[in-house]
Amino acid sequence: MTPVPLLHSIRARYTLIATALSLILLMTIGLSLDLAIRYRVQDDHFFEAERVAARWSAALRNGALPNPIPTSAGVGLIQLIDVHGKVVDSSAEAANEPPVSMHRPPADDRLQKRTECSQDRCLILMANRVTPAADSPVVYAGTVEPSILATHRLEYLVAAVALLLVGSAAWTTWWAVGRTLRPVAVIRARMAEITVSDLSLRVPMPPGKDEIALLAQTANRTLARLEGAVEQQRQFASTASHELRTPITGLRTQLEEALLYPDDADLRGTVRGALAACDRLEAIVNDLLLMARLRAADPAPHESIELGALVGEEVAQAHGVPVDVYAPSEVWVRGSRIQLIRVVDNLLSNARRHADTCVEVSVESADGQAVVAVVDDGAGIAPADRRRVFERFTRLEEGRRRDSGGSGLGLAISLDIARAHRGTLRIEDSPRGARFVLRLPLLDHPVAS
Secondary structure: OOOOHHHHHHHHHHHHHHHHHHHHHHHHHHHHHHHHHHHHHHHHHHHHHHHHHHHHHHHHHHOOOOOOOOEEOOEEEEEEEEOOEEEEEEOOOOOOOOOOOOOOOOOOOOOOEEEEEOOOOEEEEEHHHHHHOOOOEEEEEEEOOOOHHHOOOOHHHHHHHHHHHHHHHHHHHHHHHHHHHHHHHHHHHHHHHHHHOOOOOOOOOOOOOOHHHHHHHHHHHHHHHHHHHHHHHHHHHHHHHHHHHHHHHHHHHHHHHHOOOHHHHOOOHHHHHHHHHHHHHHHHHHHHHHHHHHHHOOOOOOEEEEEHHHHHHHHHHOOOOOEEEEOOOOEEEOOOOHHHHHHHHHHOOOOOHOOOEEEEEEEEEEEEEEEEEEEEOOOOHHHHOOOHHHOOOOOOOHHHHOOOOOOOHHHHHHHHHHHHOOOOEEEEOOOOOEEEEEEEEOOOOOOOO
């Protein structure tokens, strides 16, 4: 069994698609999460710094600013800087430190956020101008930027988690698709083992009622039909060989006798016998070719046909046993005129062969179908043989006695033609003789060909 190239593998393609989609989705989620965390952490620090700066700014306006300024809520860097940039008061952590910022908020925007960075650190600060006066000092409150903001650890963590999830999604997809397609691989392996010489194998049925189980069920049904068709073809080839061998053997025997015993041979009788054998061979071959075209669904030109007129024309050309036709109204069908003539001729020939005194043919419409019934007054056909007579090369003893030159293909061809026209051909009960009934789809109005 030829392996499937990796790039053409459904499993590989689905895994690649799932991995790409997971990567895009997790990258988007990771980036959004990183920005949200950074914003939240920074916003929390600014909020605490704002609260502390506003507290000590109000204390300074009330003349109650302590020295040193106590820290609170994790805000350790607090400085009071005058208009000249000199640190007037500070917290213990900011003592002996240079001014944390030289920025002075304007009088109309006294509270501002600041991020001051030096070579070794970054500060998150809130600058609060105490009063709108020109010489107003500024209270700065803040803290050193936390490592989650100062470094790329958060990005590394988010990327690691995203890659882990992408890897998990890829492995899960690979495993799930592989598990899903495992029955397909088994079916494929079994189908590779099936050959024309052995069609008895069947693909294993996976559990459940999903699409793969339906595929296996359909494959088994197809194999069963294929096995039946091949067996039918083998039987057909065997029977055809046997039927062809008989006239060929007779023809060869007659010709050899004429050559071996030229003085005793009746040359004219030998030629007549050879021609009769050739006629039978030609009839069998023509019937076989017609059946092959019908089985191959060889399209024939269709036209609107008035069935009563067609039957009447064929009955008028018949000789031998009288045939009564009953066709009270126009019955239109659409089909191949040549093929339908063949069906009518076969049914009439069969009826005349088995009739004692007469044959009756009726053409009518019933339940949306055109119905042609051909009835003879002969011995009839036993119910057990009604299906068998439509098989190829089947000839009952009565038929062989009355006509030894038939091919045994007429009714089989008629049945194939009926099916090709989406109709049926059956033998129905009759008080006497055999009743063959042909049903075809009825055409309400004739259509121009």
